[in-house]
Structure formats: structure tokens, C-alpha cells
Amino acid sequence: MASKPSIPKGTRDFSPTEVAKRQYIIQIIKSNFEKFGFQPIETPSFENSETLMGKYGEEGDRLIFKILNSGEYVSKFNDTLVEFIRFSIIYHKDYLKKKNESFDMKDYDFLYKKNLATYLKSKNLYIFKDATVSEIELLDDVFYFILKRLKKDDLLSKADSEFDDFVKIIFADFYYELKYKYLTSYISEKALRYDLTVPFARYVVQHQNEIEFPFKRYQIQPVWRADRPQKGRFREFFQCDADVVGSKSLWQEVELVQLYDTVFTALGLNAVTIKINNRKILSGIAEVIGASDKLIDFTVALDKLDKIGEDGVKKEMMEKGISEEAILKVQPLFSFTGTISEKITQLSVLLSESEEGMKGVEELRFICENVIKLGLSNSILDLDVTLARGLNYYTGAIFEVAPPKSVAMGSIGGGGRYDDLTGIFGLKNMSGVGISFGLDRIYLVVEELNLFPETVTATSKALFINYGDKEAFYALQAIQKLRASGIKVEFYPDNTKVAKQFQHADKRGIPYAVIIGEQEMASNSYLLKNLITGEQVSLNFENLRNALS
């Protein structure tokens, strides 16, 4: 391999400095998760495809990384395809032959229009007893594919001697118009984790008998998405999630807001904005404007109030088909200011006619009042009725965190409540509420604000210079004892030019060098050189240890 190796687009190598900085953030998140009573779990990097597929919408399915089966992974698909082709051709031929001998044409038409597999089963004609859903669909498709392609005469005129070739021709044709979902389900049975929420739901259902509910879990692991890579968006990235499952108490929303505040305060971020909304408020607004299907258009337009002004927003809303009358009803939202308590009062007037909307108002009131009374350290709580993240997913509170205003960047965290977290895996009535921290963006914010402590990237405290094997042995005796005291020190492995060794310490950012020559060995001492000031001092071991502690 002549050309320099590279990594797949959208992925990253992390250098020692980057790993240290990422670990610093993760450690703060982790320790606060634990302080709030969350416990760690880890799930496998890949799940069975059926666990993930269909959980994130069609676009999500496309973005899931699929893992190729081992071995002769295409042969089962090919065997099945050939079998289905043979079966379908023979079935057609028989049908047509019989038809010529006074057969019921309605039955044959039926085959054109209805599901073959169902029809065959209903007549007990179905030969593929163990067929899975995707096999039944494939058989249907093969059947119609052949019908579309062939005139009836063709079918009857094919001599038996040409049958095998005929099957092959259909096989090749079919491959060329392949629906990929069939092939994929045959050649791939596993897929990389797309987020941490679905694996968590799967975990809860699978281990429900071992779990003590309410279950507060956190999970910090990478996820993978086959997104088009772009600035700040990667194909492999970490998610940091804390969720509670098995309780509907709104005190959890209160604690989750506190958790955000605590973590961002610990990271030194001043005044992040924790935005809160409630899905029931949004449903209430939709009810009031009489257009549940326009809710997303509505919130998207309203969100632009700052940028395009009231008239601009109203214009956009009307363009999206929201009536002037409806817009008039929600007029208060265009001057939606004041304290949170004042905003809640405005909402309770606006939504007084909507039962669900009023339920949302009460939930918001409970959460916000308690958060405010308990007090936040550094963060700003903000009620934002345009906040609609994951609209189809959340059922109660919705959270999003914006970085300090001096940093131009999107949200650095988000979450909410979903009343039926585990329903997709058959366990009903499990309410969940959780928040997530966006590691990559938090990293960029902390970097931009220069908030990483210098010690984060600390390398070894001292480099012992190598003057040859005798000196090396003397050095390693000291190194061994220093390490036993928990001090990070290293030894330059080669007896090369001393200047090169000092340069190594310099490039690595190691602050001290320890020099050992004949004199030091004779006097049982160590020459400690401060590589920043250039100062050097001769010390006995105890003093050396103190100097490096």
C-alpha cells in the first residue's frame, strides 16, 4: 500500500490532547449523573436489525449502518429467489393450461390483484411453510414481476427444455430491478446502534424482571449514523443520556433541569439557557387554531419572530395555509414576553378551551415554579412555546439547552418525556423522561470559551534523561518509587544526544527533566531541571519526590 492510509469520511482520530479533553467533559457529566442517582448501563454496539429497523422512520432506516452477514451471505437469497421464480412460473403455466380446460377466470384475475401468499395459504396451496414476512413479500413481488413481464402465450410456449434458461433470465432481470429491502434483510441481520434510546427501551423490556423501577439509568456510548458528513456532524459520535423509566412524577422534570444546571455550572459555562415547553401546550395551540396538521409549520414560523417580525411570521403562516382567523386567536403568542409566571398566565387564558392544553399549562406551572423556587446556580430557565423538538416522540415536557449567548452554536442538550417508551417492544405503560448532552458541541463551546483547565492535558511531570545503562538503572530505581507515590514520570528509552532528549520533553510539554550523571550517582542525588525557567537544583530522593508531587 503506497498511499498514506486514511479513515472513513465522517469519522475521527482523537489525539492524546483531544481524548483528555473529552474525558474531562465525560467525567463531569458522569459524576453528576451518579450524584443524581442515575446508574450506568452499557448495551452492545450492534443490535439485531429487527430491534432498530422501523423505529426512526424511513429516513432513519436508511441512515442505520448495517453489518454484512458472514460466510456465503448471498446464497440463501439466491436460492430463495430461484425457488420462487420456478414456483411462480410453474404455477402460472398450470393455471393457464387448466384455464383452457374450462377453468374459472375469476380466480386467475384474483392472482393478479391480490396477495399471492395469502391466497395460496387460504387454499392450503402454500408450499413455503416457514416463510418469514419478508419472504412472503418477496414471493409476491416475484410473482407480479413475472406476470408483468410475460405474455400468457410466452409462458405456455416455453418448452420444458428451455425452462432452466428461462428461470435464469428472470433471475437476472429481477436482480436488475431489485428492491434493496429484500436483499438487505437476507444478507444483513445486525446493525450499529443509531441512538441510545431504542437500545435502552430494548434493555428495559428484556431485563424487566431484574430491574427495580423506577429505573434511573445513564449511558455514555458512541452511536453511528450514515449521515452525509458535514461540519460538526459525524458518522460516529458519543451520546450521553440520563433517563428515568417507570414513573410519571413531574418531580423528575424538576430534577432534570437541576441536573442540566449542575453539569453546565461544573463545566464553567455561565448562563446557558434551559428552554422548556410541553407537547400538550402545542397540541392545545393546534386545537385552538383548528389545524393539528399545521402544527409544525406553525411552530417553525413562530420561531422566526426575532428575525422576520410579526408581519413576516403571519405571512409565512398564511402561506402555509393557516387562516387569518386562526392566527388572530393566538395573537398573544406574538408578544409572548414577561416572566415565566406571566407567560404561564397568558397561556392559561389562551388555552382555556382546550383540555389537553390546560393539562400542559398545569404541568409547566408545576415544573417551572418548583425549579424557580429551588433556584438554579448559573442557568436561565426559559419557557419557549416554539420549542417542538421530536414532536412525534415526546408527550409531555420538552427540553433544549442553548449555549451562553456569546457562542454562536445550536443546542448543546435536549430531552423530554415520552409516555410509552417501551411500547415498541410490547411493554405498555412505561413512562420515561430523559435528557441528553451533546458531547461534541459542548467540547467546542468549552474550547471557544477557553474553559478547559490546564491540568486536563497534563502529561508526565518529569522526563529522566538517558546517559547510558548504568545511569538508567539508577534512574529507574527512582522512577519506580516515584510512580509508587502516584507521580507520573517517564524515562527516555534511548541513550541518544542529550539535546534531542530535552527537545522531546519540550515537544511533549513535560515541565521537568531529571539528570543523572556520575556525580549524582556517587552522591546519591538527582539534578532536577525546570524546563521553563532553566533553573536546576540538586536534590536527594525525598526532596525530588516533594518537588514533583
Add this chain to the structure above:
Amino acid sequence: MASKPSIPKGTRDFSPTEVAKRQYIIQIIKSNFEKFGFQPIETPSFENSETLMGKYGEEGDRLIFKILNSGEYVSKFNDTLVEFIRFSIIYHKDYLKKKNESFDMKDYDFLYKKNLATYLKSKNLYIFKDATVSEIELLDDVFYFILKRLKKDDLLSKADSEFDDFVKIIFADFYYELKYKYLTSYISEKALRYDLTVPFARYVVQHQNEIEFPFKRYQIQPVWRADRPQKGRFREFFQCDADVVGSKSLWQEVELVQLYDTVFTALGLNAVTIKINNRKILSGIAEVIGASDKLIDFTVALDKLDKIGEDGVKKEMMEKGISEEAILKVQPLFSFTGTISEKITQLSVLLSESEEGMKGVEELRFICENVIKLGLSNSILDLDVTLARGLNYYTGAIFEVAPPKSVAMGSIGGGGRYDDLTGIFGLKNMSGVGISFGLDRIYLVVEELNLFPETVTATSKALFINYGDKEAFYALQAIQKLRASGIKVEFYPDNTKVAKQFQHADKRGIPYAVIIGEQEMASNSYLLKNLITGEQVSLNFENLRNALS
């Protein structure tokens, strides 16, 4: 989905207790890696296939998890295949036609026997200018496939009207005898990391200009192998590697032995055995017995000395084709006992005729003497000439660590020196030496010996019982301050039966409950109940904090 969800075979969910225990081990490994001057890097979970394929032998290639390309991933393969089939058929026909008009038969025969692509290129006939190596191989295969299948007369007799069907028939036939390496290289361009060594080598070459050598890096990340799952062998597991690249100094081997000793001592493991050998010793033995190709058979047999005795070993060696005369030459190895220094002396006699062997002896002597003089805390150093792990890979020292003798388990660590770590990626003369810790097995050993500290799995210190919203608010005021002091406490979110709440604390292993009723709120106090002894005591906040600290 009706049936309970599951995870792919060979993968694992980790419960909170398991995560905590794994993290405890990883933290000890990590902190000692850093104490010894190693710096962390992280590489992507998947690499370009060409980075990994061909690096682990044929069996390794098979065990690498491949990731399916996105989109219509098969169409490029199908298009290429059809194009090659058309081209090959036309080429054959033309050739045969011309042959009938006095063409050189030798040329045609040539095509049967030699590489088509090369031949075409040499004659400037090659039409696929940008073809990759795998495409050229595919074209070759298609060409021979067609030749094998067809009589010359068939080819000539095919009417042009039948041409397309003929192509399709060949297409189907070819698919049925598909060599999977072709298809895989078209439909998969990425693969999951198989170990940490190859990605490290790739990292070093890719970032060589940013790296300050010698580079001491550690890496603790999962790897994936499509191995048949079995007890203690998983498809996803963590590797914990520390390597130095860019120096040949044997002091590094000395420090790596110390690193093993330090980590296992910190884990409380008494008397692990750090086995050491040297590839050059093994080569020397091979030279002495005059059978380099029998080296593996030889070491495998010798390794059974304890079990089957000297006669048994000799019998097995002879069965493997090693001559009696050769065995006689290495007679000392059958009574290879004594101190390490005595063993080295025996080896230096045995290998005196082999230059490479003697180099191995000197390396071993340097490493062992210095390790012994510097002293190990808890581990036993053992020179084991049967140790041959990764024979084709290592070029100098070979390490392996056996758990304490009371535990029946395979090696819990291993490593060695490889003189040409980065050569596979075009960067020559980079010697590397490293060791690895086997997390899963270490976990089992620490568990079996009951060495996990109780605090590892510590959950919250106290559960605040929920008696209703008023009490809850009072509780959360205290909780907020306790967490700010770094104390892990939690609040039961629902106002349910108190017995259920206490049961929750019990099941979760939370040692204290804090009870707040009207009396406590009135007197500004907290009732702290020790859930193990049943004792309860009324405390003001300061005393509560002290009690939970």
C-alpha cells in the same frame, strides 16, 4: 413485535453493577498507563476495509465484521459484471471468427492460460482503464468462467437476437458460483476494528508528522470479531493496549514488565506469573534442530511437558517429523529448571552455534536481570521457552501473564516486540513493543477471588421518602445542598405507599432513608433511618450532611 427482544449472540448488556466493576478495572489500568507515561488515543470504530483486510491472515479476514454500503449497493457490482460478461463474449466471438480467417492459434491458447487483463493491456486492447485490482481479477474470472462453460461452436452459433438473454444466463450462472471476495469488495467499503494494533499502526503513519517519537500510547476501546461465540469468548470485547513505537531500547521491555506488575498488584492479584520469551530464542532452537518449519509443532509439544512427560513429548515430536537426532540436541530443554539466571546460562550453551539465538539470549538476559534487580511487587517473572504467542508477528520479546495459580484460567495479558509495526502502511523501521490486558478474563479472576472493593458498586447514599408535594419540596432543598457537597442522594419520585419506597431502597442497596413529615418540617430537621440496623435519628441539616458524607 410480540416476542421479547434480544441481542445478537456473542454480545452483552452490562448492568449497573457490571459497568461499575468493569470501570473499576479500566480505571486502574488507565491510571497506571498514565503513571508510566503512556498517552491515550482513540480511533474510529470502523476503518476503511483496505486498512484491515489482509492484515490478520485469511482466517482474520473472515472474522472481520463488514459494514454494508448505503444506497443501491449492489448495482455497481451488477453493472460491472454485465459489462464484463458482454465484453468477454464479444471478445471470444471476434477471436474465433478471425481464427477462421487464418489467425494465430497460439494467441488464443494464451488466453486460456494467462491473465486476460495483463494480456489485453500488453496489446493495448484493454478497455477498462480505471479498473482496480479486484475489478481486473473479476474480469479474469468472468472470462475463464465463460470459456469453461461454452463450446466454441456454441459461441459462434448464438444469434445476435439471443445475445441479451445469453448474457443474462451467464449472469445467473456466475452469481451461483460467486467468489464472495468480489461481491464483498463492491458492497462493503468499511469494517469494524478487529484489534487495536493495526489501527494504531495506521494512526502512526497517518499522523507521523504530528507525533513526537518515541510515542507511548495507550488505547482502551472495544473490538469486534465474528468468532463462533463460546464461553468467555465474545463478538464485542474491550482491548486495553499500551505500546511504544519508535525506539528499540530494551529498557522498555523492563518497564512493561513493571507495568504488568504494578497493575495486577493494584488489582490485589497476588503472584501472577509474567512469562517471558524471545522470538530469537525460538529461531535459534529451530536453527539448532535444523527445522525452522517445525518450530510451532516443537513448541506445542514441549509445552505439554508437565502433562505428558518427557517421553510423551518426544513421541509427539517424532510423530510431527522431528528427528531423534534433533531432539537429542535440545535435550536440556526437557529439564529446563532453576533460576532465570541458570536458565539463561543453559540457553547460552544450547544456542552457542546460532547467532540469532545468542542475540535472543542477550536480550533476555538484559531484560530479566534488570527486572529482577529493580524488583517486582507481587508478580513472578518466569522464562518460558515454550511461549510462542503470535509467532509470525513478534520479532523480539514475547510476554504472557498467567493468573494466580489458584484460578484455573488462560492468560490475562500478553504482548511483545514487533520490529516493523508500521511497514504494512509504508513507514519502515518503526520498532514497536507493547502489552495488552484482557479485561474480560481479569474481571472473572477478580470476581472469583472476591477482590472487588465493596465501594465499587456503591449506589446512592440515601433515598428521600416521598410523602407528598410539600414534603417533596422540603426534601429537594436538602437534596440540592447535599449534591452540591458531592453526596449521592436521590428522591423517590412518586408519593406511593411508604413500604414500597423502603423496599425500593432495599432492592437498590441504598443504606439510608431520609424521612420528612410535618414534624420534621416544623422543626427544620430530618429523620435519618439506617436501613441495615433499623436505627433512626432526628438531625438538623449539618448533622445530616455529616452523617451522609
